[in-house]
Amino acid sequence: MTTKWKQSCKAFLSDKMATTGAIVILFSLILAVFASWIAPYNPNVVAEGSTRLMPPGTEGHILGTDQQGRDILSRVIFGTQTSLISAVIPVIIAAIISVVLGVIAGYYQGFIGNLIMRTMDIFFAFPAVLLAIAIAAILGPGLLNVIIAMVIVRIPYMTRVVYTDTLQESQKEYVEAAKAFGIGDIEIMFKQILPNVLPSLIVYSTTLAGVTIVTVAGLSFIGLGVQPPTADWGRMASDGKKVLMQGYAFVTFIPGIAILILSFSFSMIGDGLRNALDPYERSKAKEKKKISRKTSQHIA
Amino acid sequence: MNVQSALNTESLLKVEGLSTKIKTPEGVLTVLEDVNLTIEKGEIMAIVGESGSGKSMMINSILQLLPKTLLEAYSGNIEVEGENLFAIGEKKMQEIRGKKISLVAQNAMTSLDPSYRVGKQIVEIMLEKTGLTKEQAKEKALNLLEQMGIDDPKRIFQSYPHQLSGGLRQRVVIAMSLACDPDLIIADEPTSALDPTVQLQVLDLFQTINQQFGTAILMITHDFGVVARIAEKVAVMYAGQIVEKGETADVIFNPTHPYTQSLIKCIPNLDWVFDKGAGKKPLWQIKGEPPNLMNLSQGCRFFNRCHVAKDICQSTNPLLKTVKPYRNEHSVRCVLIGGGNE
Amino acid sequence: MKKKNLIISLLLSLVMILSACTGTSSEKSGGSKKGGELIIGMESEADVLDPHRAGGWVTMRITNQMFEPLIGEDLSKSSKEESVPELVPVLAKSWEVSEDGKTYTFHLREGVKFHDGTDFNAEAVDFNIKRLTDKKFEYYDEIGAGRTFRTWKFFESSEVVDEKTINIHLSSPFSEFPRMLAQINSLQIVSPEAIIKNGNDSMGENPVGTGPFKFSERKRGENITLVKNEEYWGEKALLDKVIFRPLSDSASRVLAIQNDEVDIIAVPPPDSIENLKDQGYEVVSGTPPHVWYLTFNFDNKYMKDQKVRQAINYAINREGIANELLKGTVNPAYTIQSPGAANYSADNKWYEYNPEKAKELLKEAGLENGFKTTLQTSVDGSGQLLPVDIAEWIQRDLKEIGIEVKLDTQEWITYYSGYSDGMASDVGMNQMSSGRTSPYFLSMVAHSEFVAPGGFNSGKYVNPSVDKLLDQASTSTDESKALELWKEAEAMIMEDAAFAPIVNDSAPYVVNSRVKGFVIPSEEWYTLAPVYIEN
Amino acid sequence: MLRYVLSRILSTIPVLFGVTIVVFLLIQLIPGDPAKSILGADATPEAVEELRNNMGLNEPLIVQYGAWLSQLLQGDLGYSYTLHTPIIEELMPRFVNSLILTVASMLICVTLGVILGLISALKKGSFFDKASMGVALIGASMPVFWIALMLMWLFSIKLNIFPVSGMYNMRNPGGFMDLLHHIVLPAFATATVSLAVIARLTRSTVIDILQKDYVNYFHSFGLSKSKINIVHVMRNSLPPIINISGLQVGYIMGGALFSEVVFNWPGIGQALYVAVTSNDYPTIQAGILLIALTFVVVNLVVDLLNVWLSPRLQDSIKAE
């Protein structure tokens, strides 16, 4: 590990909020992987002797049971699976695609760059949530389709981030130096420029992962998310609205809090990473303020 | 104010034993140590130093512009016309800024608000700091611009900063610094970003201002050429300390501190160009790099780079000693010349 | 379900009968109470208010207040009073059928005017018929025709005899024709003048009919307001104004009635009903023609076996679903025929809960060790109740007899539009909720003519004997004969166990107690003419 | 300048064109048959085929696009599959209602967001700063529908302060005050996330401007802090804040879908929700298109506003 990364790690770990966020994510990862061992009940079936809407604190059901009598704790635990998958996978895929598009567009500019970025502009005309809804509505509900929708929706934003960074980096003299040695474009783009673009993309992706959890929950609310009976926080929260009016707020409240905690943790890590990658990032951040304004619409 | 201090008001600015400590993530840093300076009314003084020598900290200390989050502590004294800046409180300090002492910023481009016409920015200062009406302020601003050698002051008045060339911008900033008729202008490397031809014009402008308004000027620079051109007195700074000060001619033609000597010798000698027989002399160079203030050794701060250093320099912290006590004070911080403590 | 199509509507403004029967009210209190403004919280936004084009019951419940058919159903009696709404004359004061059963003669009511002031007459009826049947007609309406085609299955021609008499000629006897005319999406009479003046599309935006309520205004997403038709030909409505308010979220509907923002709400969440009753609201329900049933896939190797189908039928605890899961808002269903139809009898029960019998049957089929299969269901949808919960209940019940059921859940419309495509051979069964007051419903679900893909017989159930019975029944000219035939067909279908009926919705409405005269007949819709608000 | 405005307006044409293509293609990707959707699952195959022909669904894609676009240009958004009405009639009144909600949400998130961000920036590192930024981040981590549900639970059910649904009290509509009473909860629910975004951006922008040379320079003249903050810091923070606020319009229109559904607000979002759940593709198509167009217009306005606010941009435009 290079000293730079060591420094960044140190800075990150000294950030209490970010570390807490990382611990929460790690914890939820463990929950997701070992859900079947950890969860006290089958999340999709009413346990023997359970009745509907047992309040939190009931013996055997710490977080109570839902409107069908299923154990909420178990459903929350299993819900980490879909939440993590739907948050992380689309962001990773979108990041990979965006890196290619953004680096090429930023490095070549001209016709290719214009073509890519103008295409992205078209997608910026759609509020991200609506675009996701439209795509998911057309593809039909289901986890895979949610992932596809989120990938499509995230690409323009991430591409823009990569593009701006690449644009700046490619004007720097170390790139000219590489060109002066006759080093090929591909190598310059992906070996020289990319490492400098990645940190801010990682920061952005982390934040986006948090946002994506929230967006996916929104899709679930509309019925476009993961299909029942699979435990999914967004759907749990929106299904709970049926009994919300009768005073059973916890059915909605608990999964919502789970979404909040996970999403918040990703944001904290994002913030922590941003600070940790300082001061190098800060100088860059200034240059690209203009763009970050555009991209801060990401929360969508 | 008692009689004694009233007598002392002769000096416009008097800095005595000033040390400035700031907070950094790595710990407390002493950026200025034991700085002594006096500027009389109507005088042009230069401070010469390379990056990291503490020139900017000087300005921030004098105008007390260091944010609380950054400042650890001051020690020593700064007096303006006999008033101790550390004692007068923020309100009075606000009075002094702009009216008594004003600043010519280093980078004129970034020091003007891009959203307003430059005239408005000059007028704004006048309106707040002086009792002028809007019309009076505008008239005065136009006058000032004209005095800055600007041909078309009305147009410039109506321009936005980005519409002006570097030289014009610098003139506007100088005009701004004169808005409230200050007694002292501190000019922070006002020409380092300019093309050589423009640099010369701006330097001349400072001289004109000095002569015309009797304004004292503290010129911060890294270039002895600039010093030679306009300053009457000069102080050479190295690593947060003044290492040599005196009348310009004395310092330039009789540099005493090894650092000053080196700096002056670093300037390329052009004799070979004009005197065909002269031939090129190798360029004088100082070895090494300026020290990191974070980990200073106890002795002389120039020790590592010094071409005449002796063992004693490594262990003894030199004091600023007068080497030429008569007529024009010329003092040097070097153990080998003036001696030191410990 | 959004049995969105086809059924008839009727405007029940048979006011005379009404005032007599429901008479609890109007007479005693005299004029003082007969007014008021009624707000109904609907389960979704209505679609187009053109009665020919309307696609859902939600809309038909509104258009039904403004439009009238020639023959209607008596909606003034609750399901308990009358399990099948009686056919009554509305805009036709009487009608006759020819000997061969192919010609219907309608004698039209006199003195009827449309809301726009134009006269109702035989020409108007003819215009309406042409709008739905005659492709060459200037005002032919494709969508309307598409929605009402079942009524016109045997239609040949119409003939204006005189100002107040019209003949309709059929190509074959059609015993259910009068009942079909009384259904929604049939021959509700719209004002020809309005269409001639403003075009076919205008009827949806500005409906003009003959009913006891007139259209006032519509704010999309907010409300549809009807006002009393002061010029009504019969007994006038009691309410001054009716506001239909779409509240698609069931919880919001509950809250809205609790906050007194609405007077009546449709489809309350089952969980809320006890609560609301305790708070003094009335829960009105009936036995509308609705059945939630499983369709077995005859392409599936297990489901081909009649014994397996019967075993599944026996294995499901319908009482449990109705009372425990759905809190008594539904009744267990033991026949595929939906309530409200003449041939329906609650006493006709097939396959009452008997898991032992089910296991036995499986054993006979050679499947004592059980098998795995898939059940497709939607996640929600109109009339679907709580489809996933019900499916999960069934999943548990079937596990008891060794059948492992995998649930394949789909979003409603995807599911609904795929339903008529049929099932892949690895899918064991799917599920639907539907129903008609006409026994013709049996043909829709079980006749080979409607086999998927393209028809409503999603399981591809084909039994020539059933087909024959159904055909005879629908073309019979003798009503009682037809009834017998329908019953015979029903029994045969149930013996085949082509379906597993699960529950019948009782369509509960929660009503503020000051609302009087609101009755749920054995239909998917109701009349508001006798309703009033008690001060 | 006028020329720039014109050319900027014209430059949205390719974007709009692209938007129509995307929207059109989206709908083409749908499996299933629109004709069938219109007629219902139990329609006869013949009827379906006939409708397909009449709807032009058997034409090549490009012909269909052309036809669709030319209809669009005439203000015809097509027919709803499920409502059987011209979509424009369905959406336009709702569009107005959505705009009302959007404007209310914008008012909330811009005023509160800017105030919060400004105070946090000026008191950087203070408890207020940390607390409000923490809350802002939490606010941005919640699904809108959930915020809406929780607000509804607390304020409508538990405290019974605000109505649960709708825009007006149906029984006795009370004009503006009634609207205000109804709009509070949905507007707040919609605004939360944007409020957080605006607060965070305002904070970072102001902190950034506070570090600018010219701000320090004006300090060196002894100008009062509050005046510098107002005249210089706020003025220069304005363009980014306006920019982000403009972008929030898009987010708010997206988020409004959720609060409209929860609070039964008769807006375009609610119509979209219904369209999505009933696979009414033409309505989805039209709704998305309408919102995208609005968003493009808002962005255009924001861009022009920024140019108007930035002398530098104006000049670079003149130079072009």
Place this chain on the structure above:
Amino acid sequence: MKEDTLIEVQGLQKVYSGKRSLFTPSKKVTAVKDVSFSIRKGETFGLIGESGSGKTTVGRMILRLIEPTNGSIIYNGQSLRDLSNKEMTSLRKEIQIVFQDSGSAFNPRKTIGAQIAHPLKKFGENQDPQFIHQQVLKMLEVVGLRADFFHRYPHELSGGQRQRAGIARALILKPKFLVLDEPVAALDVSVKAQIINLLIDLQKEFQLTYLFIAHNLDLVAYFCNRVAVLSKGEVIETSSTIDLFNNPKHEMTKKLLSSILTLEGDLGEVYKKRSVI
């Protein structure tokens, strides 16, 4: 072309097409109008001019980092503009550039050693890692950097050290011709001299030819044999340093010369003095 000419630039021109808008035709910006000069083997050729005069663009065009709009560049008898990319790549070993230290001349994410080694790894004949490592260490020594700088990151170096590393990188493939693009402009006075001395030493050691781009004249006067003065994209005067300083012909040149600040005041004073003598 004379025997001893290493590089000859003829009528070099660079026109940037500005952004086109719907209503205005694209506006063209001429960065370099007409530049011609030739550099002899082993000499240091100065290119001076005020900011915006196009001097940096000329430097970049010689390396074909920027494609010229017009004109020819003849290096050692070969027209650079006619070379294929492949041929140009092999020629790049001979022509190198040292940038002004702006902190961005090195990739911040890679060690100094790796970056100096990079061209060797790419184009060197001997690919033995040990050999490459040795070469880099040798080069570090040549430019006066300790071996432990090999593993450092650019931001851990001071400006002067980075500039030395930049020179090392440029020299690693043993080039014949170096473009020095304001290599000391951002450095402190005390460090400036170190770098100039280093460059002078290296020139002797490796028989290098320099194109020295600068905006202030004192260093040019000291460092260069011949000078071309650039103004608004055009060469207004080319001559030997001595001639130029003693006998400036163009007004602009005179103005530039008189702006040199010396310890005795500006050079104008010197001229006055000399003319008196």
